[in-house]
Amino acid sequence: GESVGLHLPTLSVQEGDNSIINCAYSNSASDYFIWYKQESGKGPQFIIDIRSNMDKRQGQRVTVLLNKTVKHLSLQIAATQPGDSAVYFCAENGAGSYQLTFGKGTKLSVIP
Amino acid sequence: SAVISQKPSRDICQRGTSLTIQCQVDSQVTMMFWYRQQPGQSLTLIATANQGSEATYESGFVIDKFPISRPNLTFSTLTVSNMSPEDSSIYLCSVEEAGGRLFFGEGSRLTVL
Numbered sequence: 394g395e396s397v398g399l400h401l402p403t404l405s406v407q408e409g410d411n412s413i414i415n416c417a418y419s420n421s422a423s424d425y426f427i428w429y430k431q432e433s434g435k436g437p438q439f440i441i442d443i444r445s446n447m448d449k450r451q452g453q454r455v456t457v458l459l460n461k462t463v464k465h466l467s468l469q470i471a472a473t474q475p476g477d478s479a480v481y482f483c484a485e486n487g488a489g490s491y492q493l494t495f496g497k498g499t500k501l502s503v504i505p
Numbered sequence: 506s507a508v509i510s511q512k513p514s515r516d517i518c519q520r521g522t523s524l525t526i527q528c529q530v531d532s533q534v535t536m537m538f539w540y541r542q543q544p545g546q547s548l549t550l551i552a553t554a555n556q557g558s559e560a561t562y563e564s565g566f567v568i569d570k571f572p573i574s575r576p577n578l579t580f581s582t583l584t585v586s587n588m589s590p591e592d593s594s595i596y597l598c599s600v601e602e603a604g605g606r607l608f609f610g611e612g613s614r615l616t617v618l
Contacts, residue, residue, distance in 0.1 A: 436609040495548045
């Protein structure tokens with residue numbers, strides 16, 4: 394079936410640098426995408442979402458980019474902080490479906 | 506966003522027993538879901554908890570193993586029946602809010618010995 398996946402399972406960045414976490418999706422009908430952050434021992438926390446009629450959306454220190462041509466999604470974190478260390482999941486909600494399909498996750502480690 | 510509370514937060518259970526996980530939301534929500542997250546893995550949807558009717562299960566999950574109740578718009582339970590070590594996972598309750606955003610509880614961490 395259709396799936397959502399990630400290019401890199403782990404990412405280490407220096408504190409203060411920018412982080413980029415990538416995600417590929419295969420369902421061309423997907424029209425809604427979400428990024429979640431999951432800290433150790435906690436549930437997934439909503440970060441930012443984007444609909445397919447947009448290619449960029451910004452939040453506080455985070456930006457999500459959507460490239461529908463190559464079915465690629467990325468999460469950019471500016472000035473990465475130790476508190477950003479977590480596993481990040483992308484998820485897609487295929488057109489006409491209320492269900493989310495989650496990617497495998499990328500573990501972000503911030504080096505102080 | 507809605508505040509989602511799950512109980513228990515963690516438990517250690519014996520093989521062959523059953524455990525019921527509760528999910529309480531501080532506001533009425535239409536859509537509630539139960540997810541499983543196996544150790545080191547991503548999230549997999551178990552079922553949609555429908556208020557007033559039987560839950561809708563995803564492929565690979567059955568009602569006899571994971572009975573779900575949804576008596577009202579703020580509460581749901583998931584039971585993990587006849588547990589085996591393979592059921593050791595985090596079980597997560599989630600709710601859908603306006604615009605399709607899905608929010609999660611903190612999860613119930615189950616270890617089956």
